[in-house]
Amino acid sequence: MNKLVRYSAQAVFYALFFVPLAYVSHQPNYRYMEDDIAVLKVAVRHAGEIIGECKSIVGESHGMRPSSMVQAVEVCPRERSPLELELILDGETLYRAQVAPSGLHNDGISSMYQRFELPAGPHHLQIRMNDDIKVDGFNWQFEQDINLQPAQVMVASFKEGFRIQ
Amino acid sequence: MKSLLKKGFNALDSLFSKVFTPAWNPMYQLGALSFFYFWIVAITGVYLFIFFETSITGAHASMEYISVEQWYLGGIMRSFHRYASAAMGVCVTLHLVREYAMDRYSGVRWFSWVSGIPLLWLLFASSIGGYWLVWDIQAQYIALLTAQWFDWLPIMVDPMASNFLNEAALSDRFFSLLVFLHIGIPLSLLLGMFIHIKRITGARTNPAKGLAAGTLLAMLVLSLWQPAMSQAPANLDMTITEVGLDWIFLNPYTLIGSWGPGQTWALLVGLSSFLTIIPWLPSKREKQTPVAVVDPENCNGCGWCLADCPYEAVTMKVHDYKKGHQQSVVDPDLCISCGICAGACPSSSPFRHVDELTTGISIPGFHIKELLSLTENKLHGLSTDKPRIMVYGCDHGSVLDDMASTNIATISMPCTALVPPAFIDYVLRKDLADGVMISGCCEGDCHYRLGNEWMNQRFSKERMPILRTRVPRDKVRLRWLGVQGTKQLGREVAEFQAHLEEEQLDFVELSNE
Known part of the structure; x- marks a missing residue:
């Protein structure tokens, strides 16, 4: 094979390698979601109430403590309540879960995130949460009519109450 | 399946050798090409980093500036960065499949094979980080799916997805973290690449100059014709409906969306684990012969x-009992039993005045003494009506089974670099044969990496032990044709025989005159 033919053939091989490579590095398009769908994201990052009461330490148990701790008059538990969450859309329960507190002693915050793909259009949204096992039912409630636009991302989050963004 | 793959690669090898020549054959340099692409990505990455802004609004805008305003340099750099990383992904995958097909992953080679598996993950992570930084809708897709993927793991206390709830939740600091990762992960990849070649002597980390030049030229043309561009800027307040994907690296992301994160983890971790244990799985491959002694x-x-x-299986130590001398030591964990060392040993000369030929280093299954007696036995029985030819071949190259005839003797061995040049001298000088043909794997693709290269150098007197000047070069031929060149080797042996016959006739005519 003479040089000219060989270099021409090499050019063809380079093209056969790089042209498909350039194409598949951004094409064909991938359809991730249909056009008439919207997304509702629910994200809660909240510390449940402490479980149990503080106990006063007096008498015998007080006397057993080292001198550096004699000022302490009560001991408080660290464990927190899990969050009970419920999300109802148009009267149907979309999500219900108990979110445990983080940490080895269950004394950290509870975090949850859920993503829902919903048909665009008007909906009735209810979110209910209990963050204290001493309380029956839900001590946090949110209810709102929403109108989701196609491809819209709506976020429901919690900070001293639920809110929609 | 492996034999089918091997046939496919052999066919490709032949085709590429014809077009690129064996020295430039990209199929023989897939590892070196991967290194080459890495360096292109690294160098262009440094340039891009100078202009990149690590902020929500600045990231996309700065990339647009590089691609549009500075198309003549920054745009080309960006295209090189993108296409070289994609090419690296393809080369690495081909390299893995080819090494598997050619049975180059077990025994001593387990280390290179196993150390290569984490590199796949690091390469994947590096590419993901790069696409993420651009902060276009593909980056948004990556952010959402990565968060979904990692949030499935029980180790996440705070869901990663909560960082990408909407535009208000996103922080500039996140881009600083991404830049840090996009530098740190490729550096880890580079470290891993050096570990990957740690047990290999003279590992090839640079492709042939001609191939490198051709690659750069092709990439330049591609970068001018199809410059890498961003897609629309990311907007977390809107969801993505359709996105242009890099299908080379982002295939697993489509699985996260369709199968779910748990199944995708199971598939990828399962596949990686399977690849890791492949060297130890039962297989029909030949068992390794005992290591060099x-x-x-x-x-x-x-x-x-x-x-x-x-x-790197041989090291030197102080000689056991000869004062002031050194002696070789073989590490059995690294020795692959190719016998190249026996061919290199100056003691492997059949001209030595000893009762029984022995040598300083040899393979127990194919001792130099056995090679000599095999050679002599095979040649003694040959008919002299035509020129006699001794064909030495290797078990991984052209098949010699059907080549032997009344005038042609064949011996196959683990690697033909096991034949000391002194053997060829001996065979011709003692008139045991009229010509010697050395064959083996394809040029540039020795099963034991360097066998045919060392033989070429020994014959051209560039490497010890050399083929002595007194050996007539027209009576010796080196042909590296590989298993796919078996038929061609047969033709070349016949042609060699005809050539020797012609020479003999010329010699007789001259003598009569």
């Missing part, structure tokens, strides 16, 4: 075997 009595400490061992 050093005979201290015949080892003079020259170090030629150390220089020739392709897997």
Whole structure:
């Protein structure tokens, strides 16, 4: 094979390698979601109430403590309540879960995130949460009519109450 | 499946050797090409980093500036960065499949194989980080799916997805973290690449200059014709409906969306684990013969075997009993039993005045003494009505089974670099044969990495032990044609025989005159 033919053939091989490579590095398009769908994201990052009461330490148990701790008059538990969450859309329960507190002693915050793909259009949204096992039912409630636009991302989050963004 | 793959690669090898020549054949340099692409990505990455803004609004805008305003340099750099990383992904995958098909992953080679598996993950992570930084809708897709993927793991206390709830939740600091990761992960990849080649002598990390130049030229043309561009800027307040994907690296992301994160983890971790244990799975491949053995009595400490061992299995130590001398030591965990060391040993000369031929280093299953007696036995029985030819071949190259005839003797061995040049001298000088043909794997693609290269150098007197000047070169031929060149080798042996016959006739005519 003479040089000219060989270099021409090499050019063809380079093209056969790089042209498909350039194409598949951004094409064909991938359809991730249909056009008439919207997304509702629910994200809660909240510390449940402490479980149990503080106990006063007096008498015998007080006397057993080292001198550096004699000022302490009560001991408080660290464990927190899990969050009970419920999300109802148009009267149907979309999500219900108990979110445990983080940490080895269950004394950290509870975090949850859920993503829902919903048909665009008007909906009735209810979110209910209990963050204290001493309380029956839900001590946090949110209810709102929403109108989701196609491809819209709506976020429901919690900070001293639920809110929609 | 493996034999089918091997046939496919052999066919490709032949085709590429014809078009690129064996020295430039990209199929023989997939590892070196991967290194080359890495360096292109690294160098262009440094340039891009100078202009990149690590902020929500600045990231996309700065990339647009590079691609549009500075198309003549920054745009080309960006295209090189993108296409070289994609090419690296393809080369690495081909390299893995090819090494598997060619049975180059088990035994001593387990280390290179296993150390290559984490590199796949690091390469994947590096590419993901790069696409993320651009902060276009593909980056948004990556952010959402990565968060979904990692949030499935029970180790996440705070969901990663909560960082990408909407535009208000996103922080500039996140881009600083991404830049840090996009530098740190490729550096880890580079470290891993050096570990990957740690047990290989003279690992090829640079492709042939011609191939490198051709690659750069092709990438330049591609970058001008199809410059890498961003897609629309990311907007977390809107969801993505359709996105242009890099299908080379982002295939697993479509699985996260369709199968779910748990199944995708199971598939990728399962596949990686399977690849990791492949070297130890039962297989039909031939068992490795016993490793090289050093005979201290015949080892003079020259170090030629150390220089020739392709897997750094030979080291030197103070001689057991000869004062002021050194001797070779073989690490059985690294020795692949190719026998190249025996071919390099100056003691492997059949001209030595000893009762029984022995040598300083040899393979127990194919001792140099056995090679000599096999050679003599095969040649003694040959008919002299036509020129006699001794064909030495390797078990991984052209198949010699049907080549033997009344005038042609064949011997196959693990690697033809096991044949000391002195053997060829001996065969011709003692008139055991009229010509010697050395065959083996394809040029540039020795099963034991360097066998045919060392033989070429020994024959051209560039490497010890050399083929002595007194050996008539027209009576010796080196042909590296590989298993796919078996038929061609048969034709070339016949042609060699005809050539020798012609020479003999010329000689007779001259003598009569």
